[in-house]
Amino acid sequence: MSSLKDVARLAGVSTSTVSRAINGNIPISEETRRRVEKAIRDINYKPNLVAQGLRIKSTKLLGLVVPEIQHETFNSFICFTEEAAEAKGYNLIIGSTDSNPDREERFIENLIRRNIDGIIFSRVSDKSHALKILDKTNVPAVIIDRTLEREDIPSVVMDNYASGEMAAKHLLSLGHRHFACITGPLDIAINRERLAGYRETISAAGATLEERCVFEGNFKFESGKKGISYFLDTGAPFTAVWAHNDYMAFGVLNILAQRGISVPGQISVLGLDNITQSWMMHPALTTIAQPFRDMCIKAVDIIINRATHGENRGGIMKVILQPELIVRETTSIPRASL
Amino acid sequence: MSSLKDVARLAGVSTSTVSRAINGNIPISEETRRRVEKAIRDINYKPNLVAQGLRIKSTKLLGLVVPEIQHETFNSFICFTEEAAEAKGYNLIIGSTDSNPDREERFIENLIRRNIDGIIFSRVSDKSHALKILDKTNVPAVIIDRTLEREDIPSVVMDNYASGEMAAKHLLSLGHRHFACITGPLDIAINRERLAGYRETISAAGATLEERCVFEGNFKFESGKKGISYFLDTGAPFTAVWAHNDYMAFGVLNILAQRGISVPGQISVLGLDNITQSWMMHPALTTIAQPFRDMCIKAVDIIINRATHGENRGGIMKVILQPELIVRETTSIPRASL
DNA sequence: ATGAAAGCGCTAACAA
DNA sequence: TTGTTAGCGCTTTCAT
Numbered sequence: 001m002s003s004l005k006d007v008a009r010l011a012g013v014s015t016s017t018v019s020r021a022i023n024g025n026i027p028i029s030e031e032t033r034r035r036v037e038k039a040i041r042d043i044n045y046k047p048n049l050v051a052q053g054l055r056i057k058s059t060k061l062l063g064l065v066v067p068e069i070q071h072e073t074f075n076s077f078i079c080f081t082e083e084a085a086e087a088k089g090y091n092l093i094i095g096s097t098d099s100n101p102d103r104e105e106r107f108i109e110n111l112i113r114r115n116i117d118g119i120i121f122s123r124v125s126d127k128s129h130a131l132k133i134l135d136k137t138n139v140p141a142v143i144i145d146r147t148l149e150r151e152d153i154p155s156v157v158m159d160n161y162a163s164g165e166m167a168a169k170h171l172l173s174l175g176h177r178h179f180a181c182i183t184g185p186l187d188i189a190i191n192r193e194r195l196a197g198y199r200e201t202i203s204a205a206g207a208t209l210e211e212r213c214v215f216e217g218n219f220k221f222e223s224g225k226k227g228i229s230y231f232l233d234t235g236a237p238f239t240a241v242w243a244h245n246d247y248m249a250f251g252v253l254n255i256l257a258q259r260g261i262s263v264p265g266q267i268s269v270l271g272l273d274n275i276t277q278s279w280m281m282h283p284a285l286t287t288i289a290q291p292f293r294d295m296c297i298k299a300v301d302i303i304i305n306r307a308t309h310g311e312n313r314g315g316i317m318k319v320i321l322q323p324e325l326i327v328r329e330t331t332s333i334p335r336a337s338l
Numbered sequence: 339m340s341s342l343k344d345v346a347r348l349a350g351v352s353t354s355t356v357s358r359a360i361n362g363n364i365p366i367s368e369e370t371r372r373r374v375e376k377a378i379r380d381i382n383y384k385p386n387l388v389a390q391g392l393r394i395k396s397t398k399l400l401g402l403v404v405p406e407i408q409h410e411t412f413n414s415f416i417c418f419t420e421e422a423a424e425a426k427g428y429n430l431i432i433g434s435t436d437s438n439p440d441r442e443e444r445f446i447e448n449l450i451r452r453n454i455d456g457i458i459f460s461r462v463s464d465k466s467h468a469l470k471i472l473d474k475t476n477v478p479a480v481i482i483d484r485t486l487e488r489e490d491i492p493s494v495v496m497d498n499y500a501s502g503e504m505a506a507k508h509l510l511s512l513g514h515r516h517f518a519c520i521t522g523p524l525d526i527a528i529n530r531e532r533l534a535g536y537r538e539t540i541s542a543a544g545a546t547l548e549e550r551c552v553f554e555g556n557f558k559f560e561s562g563k564k565g566i567s568y569f570l571d572t573g574a575p576f577t578a579v580w581a582h583n584d585y586m587a588f589g590v591l592n593i594l595a596q597r598g599i600s601v602p603g604q605i606s607v608l609g610l611d612n613i614t615q616s617w618m619m620h621p622a623l624t625t626i627a628q629p630f631r632d633m634c635i636k637a638v639d640i641i642i643n644r645a646t647h648g649e650n651r652g653g654i655m656k657v658i659l660q661p662e663l664i665v666r667e668t669t670s671i672p673r674a675s676l
Numbered sequence: 677a678t679g680a681a682a683g684c685g686c687t688a689a690c691a692a
Numbered sequence: 693t694t695g696t697t698a699g700c701g702c703t704t705t706c707a708t
Contacts, residue, residue: 351694351695352694352695352696353695354694354695354696354697355693355694355695358693358694364693365693366693366694367693367694370693370694389700391700392700392701392702393699393700394700395700
C-alpha cells in the first residue's frame, strides 16, 4: 500500500500539498494539481482510512444495531442500510444484541472506540442500556421502527395507524363485515396504533371487531397458530383476519390448511411486512408492505447529516413513512355465511 | 473519551508503562500495575481502536463479502459470522456486491484501506476480480461455500457429494425407485457433486434417475416451478424429487398444490438448506441442513489464525463439513403407482 | 500557493 | 522495571 509520502516524493511536493490537492478545499496551482493527480494514478494511491479516521475523527463508518439477524425484518434493515450507506461512501458494521445487554453494551462501546460516525438502532426500548452509554458520548444516533418517549433522538417509523386503516379498508371494500385481528405485543406502542387504526376504521363503517376476535400475539409463527386456533375453537364470528406480521399470518394459514378451511374462500387472511416468502406460499399472501427501504435510506440520511453538520441539523426528529397494500391471493369477497 | 495520557497522568507513570500494563507482555511491578489498573477503572478508559489499528496494523475488524443480503443463505452467513467474530472480540463489516464488479472492487479496496484483519468471501468464482485485488496485498482471505481451482486460498464447504448420497438414501429407504432432481447451475462444481452423489447412490441401489428427470435450475423459486412443471408436462416417471435448495423446493410445492397433487401422498419432495420458512409451510418441508454455523465458525477461526500467526499457519486449506437430514412432512413411502 | 512541523492515540525500540 | 523518543499515515496550523 502506497502512502501520501510516496505520492509527495513522486510529484516532488510536500505531503501537505498532496493532502490539499486531494481534499481540494484550499487553492492549489493547476500545475501542481496535475502533477499530484498523475502521481496518485501512477501508484494507485488510496488514502488510508484508519490514519484519516484518527486524525479527523471521522471514519466513514456507520454502526447498525439489531436484536437478531436471522429474521426477515432485520435482514431487510441490514440490506437497505448497507445499500444506503454504500451509496454515500460509508461502510457498515453490524452487531446483533440477541437480547443480551452485555453484548449490546460491548458492541456500542466498540463502535465508539472505533470513532464511528453514527449509530442506527433498530427497535431499542426506552429503558435500553445502550442509550445511557450513548448519552455519555456525542455520537449521532437514530432509531428505526420504534419511537421513544425521550425526544432527543430522531426516529424513522412507518405510519402504523395508517396500516390498520389500510387493512380494514381493503377488507371492507371486499364486503367483509366481521373482523378478527392477531396483534403484536400490546405494550409496544406501534401495535396499539395498528389496532386502533383497524378498529376505528371498522367501527366507522358500522362493521364489527368483537373483543373475542382480538388475540394478542408475539410476532412469532407459533402465536399466529395459537390465535387462529383460539378464534376457531371459541366460535368467534369473523370472515377476515389481519395479523400484525407475516410470520403470524403464516401460522394462521398453516392451521387453516391443517383444518381444511379454504383461504380465501371461507376466510380471508391479511399480513404485514411483505417478507420474501409471502409470495412463495400457495395461495400467495396478501399483505401490507412496510417502507423498509425508505426508512433505512432516511435513517442513513439523518445520521450522516448529523455527523457532518453537527447536532440536530434541520431539526427533523421524527420521520413517518406510509405503508403500501400488496394484494395477492389470500383475500377475497366473503363467500361463506357466518 | 479518555486517553492513555489521562491514565498515565492519573497513575503518575508514563504512557508506555500504561500500554505495557494493558498489553501485559512486558514485566511490570505489581505496585504500578495496581495503580494503573485503578486509574483505568476510575476514568473508565478503553483503548481507542483506531489509534491502535494505525499503530499495530490490526484493527480487530473482519470483512464479509456476500453477493446479496436479502437471501436466507447469506443472511445465515452474516448471522453466524457475526456471532463467531464477536465471540473472538472482532467486529464485522459487511458488504454486498449485488453482482456488480464495481461495488465489489470498491468494497474490497475499502476494507484494505481500513487495515482490516481478514476477509471472508461467500461464493466467489475463480475469475472474480476481487481475488486479483487481494493478490496485490497480503490480507488473509477465506472462502465459504465454494472452492476455487487455485489452491492458495483456504475454503470451508459442505460435503456436497454426501448431501446427494443422503438425499438418495433417505428416499430409497422409504421405498422410492424412480427419482427426479432439480439442480443448481451445473457450471458450478458443488452442484455437479450433489448430483453425482445422488445419481450414483440411486444407481448403486438399482433404482432409476432418468435423464429426462433431471432439470437444471438456478436456485430460484421460479426455476423450481419450471422444473416440476416440465417433469409433469412431459410425463417424466418419478415419485420423489430432490431440489438443490429450499427455494426451488418451495416452487415445486407451489405447483403441486396448484395442480392438486398431494405431497407426500403422490410425490415426495426434498429440499436442501433448511431455511426458516421450511417448517412454516404446510406440509413442512423435509430437507437437508447445511452446516452453516460450523462453516462460519471455522472460517472465522482460519482467518484469525492467519491474521495473528501469519501466512498459512497450520496449512489447513480446505475444510469439509457434513450435512444433516431434517425429516419433516414432505417425504413418505410412495403410495401412488406410476 | 507551498512547506515545515505538530499532533490525533497508540506501541515499540532504545536507553537508563 | 521504567521513561524517552520516534513513528504509524494522515490533516492542519503556522510560516513563508
